[in-house]
């Protein structure tokens with residue numbers, strides 16, 4: 031009795047999963063295949079996508095691959111954290127003494143020995159690994175099989191970030207049946223895009239998408255979680271649809287604390303949009319991450335305590351691909367080489383632009399400039 035087991039968050043299922051499972055079925059020729067969505071992976075924060083939908087996506091993607099599939103809600107029934115050795119134990123109890131094949135990606139293979147009760151897994155199961163492009167060959171000292179060929183370097187995290195940044199499901203990465211479920215259930219930020227399209231002018235919406243895309247690129251370089259970077263990018267101008275008067279009234283109504291509030295209201299109320307956007311991110315879209323909220327608040331004037339994410343958003347906002355002025359290209363080029371230099375240049379351009387326009391300079395912008403010059407000295 032051969033039992034193939036494929037577990038994962040499946041949040042969402044992507045074509046990398048599909049390719050690996052298809053190949054494993056050809057090579058192992060199992061009698062039965064258990065697809066086991068994680069209830070709560072021991073290595074990740076609890077998935078915000080309901081188990082039922084992740085199971086639905088797994089079923090839609092995998093069911094047509096062969097006979098005798100069990101879409102197994104074992105982890106949901108157990109509740110809490112489930113480790114792979116417990117899954118192996120359960121299958122041994124269920125089938126007597128089956129040959130168990132545990133399908134994993136090569137990236138998992140490298141730290142499999144650190145998994146809880148790993149010797150039990152190695153004793154009772156054969157690990158089946160798919161090589162992903164870019165991962166070094168691993169010499170494992172336990173029973174394992176490498177599937178022939180290489181598999182696409184894809185991750186569910188990347189797919190979610192793509193959807194949140196662009197408002198579209200990437201066809202080259204997500205099976206069509208899964209894509210339909212994502213769209214039908216408004217997953218991964220699609221509702222954010224609908225809201226932004228309804229509340230912002232088309233060019234402002236496009237700008238938000240371009241900023242989110244640049245934030246994603248910079249997050250890779252400066253090692254910030256891509257999900258956070260994209261969230262900050264897509265929501266940073268959510269409050270931009272309000273007039274100056276409306277922004278001021280909004281801030282008063284919701285008691286948002288803003289330095290130099292009276293002066294800003296009098297001379298440049300549009301600056302309030304960053305604080306309103308952060309408020310909307312928190313209260314309209316449920317963003318709780320302080321780093322994301324601070325980055326949104328600080329994206330126009332900066333602060334003396336900017337995190338890497340804050341700096342990324344500040345720079346991305348002024349240099350996103352929809353910006354047509356010459357400096358945007360210069361800052362964008364600088365940003366991928368040296369974030370601090372790009373920030374200094376961006377702050378400089380913002381100040382000069384304000385002075386050239388004969389507008390009021392907010393003291394926060396001047397404080398940022400002096401701070402950056404001191405840091406660079």
Ligand SMILES: [Fe+2]
Pocket residue numbers: 266267270303304329330347
């Ligand atoms: Fe803005």
Ligand SMILES: [Fe+2]
Pocket residue numbers: 237241266267347
């Ligand atoms: Fe912006």
